[in-house]
Amino acid sequence: MTSIAATTPPHARHALVFGASGAIGAALLARLLDAGWTVDALSRASRADGPQLRWHTGAFATMPDTLPAQADAIFSCGPLDQFSLWYAEASIDCPRVVAFGSTSDATKQAASDPGERELAMRLRTSGERVFAVAQARGAAVTLLRPTLVYGSGRDRNLSLIVALARRSGVFVLPADARGRRQPVHVDDLAAAAQAAVDAPAAYGQAFALPGGEILDYRAMVTRTLACLQPAPRLLVLPGLLFDAALWAAHRAGRLQGLPPGAVTRMREDLVFDAGPARAAFGYAPRDFRPEPAMFGVD
Numbered sequence: 001m002t003s004i005a006a007t008t009p010p011h012a013r014h015a016l017v018f019g020a021s022g023a024i025g026a027a028l029l030a031r032l033l034d035a036g037w038t039v040d041a042l043s044r045a046s047r048a049d050g051p052q053l054r055w056h057t058g059a060f061a062t063m064p065d066t067l068p069a070q071a072d073a074i075f076s077c078g079p080l081d082q083f084s085l086w087y088a089e090a091s092i093d094c095p096r097v098v099a100f101g102s103t104s105d106a107t108k109q110a111a112s113d114p115g116e117r118e119l120a121m122r123l124r125t126s127g128e129r130v131f132a133v134a135q136a137r138g139a140a141v142t143l144l145r146p147t148l149v150y151g152s153g154r155d156r157n158l159s160l161i162v163a164l165a166r167r168s169g170v171f172v173l174p175a176d177a178r179g180r181r182q183p184v185h186v187d188d189l190a191a192a193a194q195a196a197v198d199a200p201a202a203y204g205q206a207f208a209l210p211g212g213e214i215l216d217y218r219a220m221v222t223r224t225l226a227c228l229q230p231a232p233r234l235l236v237l238p239g240l241l242f243d244a245a246l247w248a249a250h251r252a253g254r255l256q257g258l259p260p261g262a263v264t265r266m267r268e269d270l271v272f273d274a275g276p277a278r279a280a281f282g283y284a285p286r287d288f289r290p291e292p293a294m295f296g297v298d
Helices: 023-034 080-089 114-137 158-168 186-196 217-226 239-251 275-281
Strands: 014-018 038-043 053-057 073-076 096-100 140-146 170-174 205-209 233-237
Touching: 014 023, 023 038, 023 073, 023 186, 073 080, 080 096, 080 114, 096 114, 096 186, 114 140, 140 186, 158 170, 158 217, 170 217, 170 239, 186 205, 186 275, 205 275, 217 233, 233 239
Parallel strands: 014 038, 014 073, 038 053, 073 096, 096 140, 140 205, 170 233
Antiparallel strands: none
């Protein structure tokens, strides 16, 4: 393993990044290295070190003992609940923490599915835990809560829709799938974390991170499918016909992985205010302009 000290410029800031091999984490890692940070990053799989980058193999349940004793900032881009438990027990000396949660802590709070309600509660409890531990240690935390994430091809939202539509050549929606959405690109989230770490106005605060454009669910799906070649057909059905088609698709096993409550939420507005993040650290997400590579399509 390469010694990070041998490649560290004088006065370079040092980050510890969890979830660095994930969608948001990979985008953030590239930004930090470009900005001259030295980085210790955690991954379940063994990875090669690079200039100013040292990888540690492990997970929260099997944390390696090679992690640094101190850092200028910790970035958590993985599961908030697991990070919060680690952080509560860790002895690392670090004045700044930026952690990703999700707006699901609000949107799934009253979901019909018990698992989704439990997820919302877990997200809220985990965020509260991180804030409490940081306050006790004199550290400053910022919690970032994205909306519907896309851009890496690894999400379980639009990339799942693309996969289902390409498999059958058609994607079916109910006529009333008009709930408003704000899809947000992973690189805009990485830019937000990079900006927030140096923004005193973000200390001790939580921010929703929506995308730069509000559009209804059907328009979002229409625009997504239109970027593909060939473009799958979007079929819009009246409610009763859609319910019958959905039942048949489930019976045929064609909707494996569709999240619980996803169809219900197609009809609901899930809109958040980007104003506080814009004021605190200049958050400026892009409009929704999908391209095939954003959904893992060559």
